[in-house]
Amino acid sequence: MTIQFNDETFRDDYSFHNSEWAIRRFPFPFHEDSYMYSMNAEQHRGGPDGSVYENRFDVDEHYVSEMQDRAKVLSEDPLRCQSLPHMTLAGWDLLELIMVSKSEDYPDLFELHRDGDQWRWVNKPLGIDDTFTFLDESTLPYGPMEYITRQSQGDFALLDQRDENLWMDAGMVTTQADWSLDFNIGMNFIEWHGPVPLANEMGIFKRALKFLLNIPQGSPGRRLNWTMTVNPLLDTSPENYHKWGIQKTTLTPENIGAKQHLRVELQTFYRLPRSNALAFPIRCYLCSFQDLMTMPKWGRRLHRVVRDLPVELATYKGFIDNRPLMIDYLSKFDDGLPTSPGIFPEPETEPPLKT
């Protein structure tokens, strides 16, 4: 299909919006009526037609506006993109992975023409047509990781693998759920997950690390993670928390449906061929509560999940103060009927809300 790209903002007047198409394909993160941490990883080998799982790097109607937002963030704070000196090769690996994937998955939007190490990359939505020498940094306007991730939705971490651990040694991070690349760069897997409650005691990180260390080439993985964000603010960075934190206090019973967004990360994991690093794209999707409620299954389920979430998790995810307001709103969309298993909304078969 041809994608109509939205002209929208993720700051100030927040004109971000989801079309019906985008709502229907939103990666709702709850496969049942309750939530607890788990690794919940699966192979990233496509998915239903039109879903965010279908292609290796999903491109949607927010693409152009998200890239404009990223450019603004980087202009204000270039440290949101950093790469330690030994990670340049992994950056080239990532550039190749994304260019090959996008040109194959979206041939009407992206073209890659390769003649030996002379590469021509055409990005039609962003109006880019560049020719460069693969593995020669001097032929690109940015380092390879920065170049390609200025043209790819979602955050990207490049994880070096050594000493039976993963090290966050490079990244492009402008749509993060409140963590700082500048602070975390150079940390290993256990260190950068230090602040996460409960999961460590549950042994999640040890098992997750073992899984990730063993991801082979050609066999990527994926999982969903989630949090809550008031207003469709992509850049919820710790750096700017003193500026955006106050927005969390602006919810009212009248505006919560429009203002409160479920924030979902589609995390994928790719072994890179030359560097043996792990590429860790973290793609952020936002959907307002009122748009989610157009799917009866999601209305019922979101109410049950938010209501029953352990206090530690609601606190860590930053919405403990707003939870009562959320439950009041969501309860109107839960008639107590059972929900079908799985994350997909199934509007054709799920019963409408009983009023």
Next chain:
Amino acid sequence: MSKFEFPPSIGSRPVWGTLEPRVGQAHLFVADAQGAEAILDVATPELMAAAHIIFITRGTDYADKLRALNPSQFYEGPSYDAALSRIKRVLSDAKMGLQVYISGTESLMGQMTNEAAQAGVPFESIQTEHRGSTARRMQCVHCKGFTEEVETDPFVCCHCGLNLFVRDHYSRRLAAYQGVCVDAEDPGNVPAQKGIYE
């Protein structure tokens, strides 16, 4: 002086050790304030014969006791910054087999470990031991300014003036804990200040 037992904490928080004599061609000791006591505990005549002690006094009077150990080289200075050019010089002259012993505050151990590692000293050859103050070196995540000797939580960033919550989240690369605005969602509502380990 008894050693402070740090409470159990999160995965990014460093765990410090106890100095022990190692076999090596040369031994570099770097200590601040009460960190001198760890050197006094571990010192042997054999170790001292090939030892370079760099001691940052921070107002303490351990220098004479350390000098009495008869190290091969001895330096006494007022602060880490003042000692840093000498430390860099010693590390750049170092040969394979150098053993590094760092004792004292977390700020010193964090920064000095980085300095040694950047000079190519393998982590297996770097030992640490905490002694003395439990104050933290802190980076404000907002203005990126570092504040030394943070003993209370919350505290006011001495650079940007925000009220900061002192996290346990620690970056070895920055040798610092993270400070995050504590009243962003309710400006002015700042919890009562208390000692970090109270």
